[in-house]
Amino acid sequence: MSAGSTARARPLAGRKPFLTAAGAPLTREIAILDEFGERRGIHIPAERPLTVYVDKRELVTLMTLGASPELLVLGYLLNQRLIASADEIDAITVDWEVEAAAVQTRGGIGDIDARTARRIVTTGCGQGTVFGDLLTALDAVRLPGAQAARIRQGTLHGLLEVVRQQNSIHRKAGSVHGCALFRGAEMLMFIEDVGRHNAIDTIAGWMALNGVEGADKVFYTTGRLTSEMVMKSAQMGVPIIVSRNGVTAMGYDMASKLGMTLFGRASNRHFLCYTGFERFDAEPEPQRAPVRVVAGG
Incomplete structure (x- = not known):
C-alpha cells in the first residue's frame, strides 16, 4: 500500500478514531505438483475470515487478505451507509487470534437492526454483500465539485x-484484485484483496481517515465495473473510474445517471470510454494500417 503525503485533505471534525495495525501475512507457500511431474513450492493468497462486531453486535464476516483490515472495516461501514464519516467511530480493534474486528462507535448506529435486516448478495468476487436498498438509492448520491473533473488520454x-x-501480490500469487486511487497519474494508494469490493472499501476507509476528497481523483480497479463498484466510487465522491475489465449493464446505467466517466478494457494503451465523454480530453492514437493477407500459391 502506498499513500501520497500531498493529497488534498479536509481535517476531521473530531479526533481520529483509534485503529490497531493488525496486518496479516498476505501469502502462504504450499507445495504443488505440476504438469511435468515436478513438485515445487508456490505462493497463494492467504484468505481469512474477519467477523465485524459493532458495539458488541455481530454485523458481517468479510473474507479478506488482511492487508489493512481496520481501513477495510471503516470503509465497509461508510460504503454501507451505516456511518456518515470517520468521526462517528471511536476505535476499530482487529485481533487475528479470534478473527474479529471490534468497532466501538461514539454514539451508536441508529436502527441498525432494521437497516441491516435485508441483505443483497452481489456479483462481487468473494461474494459481496450490501444491505437494504443501497443500490437503488441513487437520488441521495452527490458528487460535489466533480463537474470540473477531467482526464487527458x-x-x-x-x-x-x-x-x-x-x-x-497478483504477480506473485494471482487470485486477487487490485484497486488504486490516483490524482492525475500519481498513485496515492494501492491495495489488493480477494474481492474488489474489499479493496475499494479499504480505499474508502483511507480517504475518510485522512480527510481526502474524491472530486479530483480517479479510481482504478482490475475488476469489472458492476453497480456495486460504481455506487461505492460515487459515495467516495470519485467521478472517474478506470477498469482493466468491462462494465455490466447495471453499472453502465448507474454511471450514466450519476454523470460519471467509466473506462473499461484499459490496459497498456488500449481502453474503451463507456460514459462521460465530456470529461475526457481525447488524444486519438493514429489508425493502424490494415494488414493485407496475400494468398500463397
Whole structure:
C-alpha cells in the first residue's frame, strides 16, 4: 500500500478514531505438483475470515487478505451507509487470534437492526454483500465539485503504466484484485484483496481517515465495473473510474445517471470510454494500417 503525503485533505471534525495495525501475512507457500511431474513450492493468497462486531453486535464476516483490515472495516461501514464519516467511530480493534474486528462507535448506529435486516448478495468476487436498498438509492448520491473533473488520454496512459509497474501480490500469487486511487497519474494508494469490493472499501476507509476528497481523483480497479463498484466510487465522491475489465449493464446505467466517466478494457494503451465523454480530453492514437493477407500459391 502506498499513500501520497500531498493529497488534498479536509481535517476531521473530531479526533481520529483509534485503529490497531493488525496486518496479516498476505501469502502462504504450499507445495504443488505440476504438469511435468515436478513438485515445487508456490505462493497463494492467504484468505481469512474477519467477523465485524459493532458495539458488541455481530454485523458481517468479510473474507479478506488482511492487508489493512481496520481501513477495510471503516470503509465497509461508510460504503454501507451505516456511518456518515470517520468521526462517528471511536476505535476499530482487529485481533487475528479470534478473527474479529471490534468497532466501538461514539454514539451508536441508529436502527441498525432494521437497516441491516435485508441483505443483497452481489456479483462481487468473494461474494459481496450490501444491505437494504443501497443500490437503488441513487437520488441521495452527490458528487460535489466533480463537474470540473477531467482526464487527458495521456494522463490515462500514464496511470495505466504506473499500475503495470506496481509490484503486486497478483504477480506473485494471482487470485486477487487490485484497486488504486490516483490524482492525475500519481498513485496515492494501492491495495489488493480477494474481492474488489474489499479493496475499494479499504480505499474508502483511507480517504475518510485522512480527510481526502474524491472530486479530483480517479479510481482504478482490475475488476469489472458492476453497480456495486460504481455506487461505492460515487459515495467516495470519485467521478472517474478506470477498469482493466468491462462494465455490466447495471453499472453502465448507474454511471450514466450519476454523470460519471467509466473506462473499461484499459490496459497498456488500449481502453474503451463507456460514459462521460465530456470529461475526457481525447488524444486519438493514429489508425493502424490494415494488414493485407496475400494468398500463397
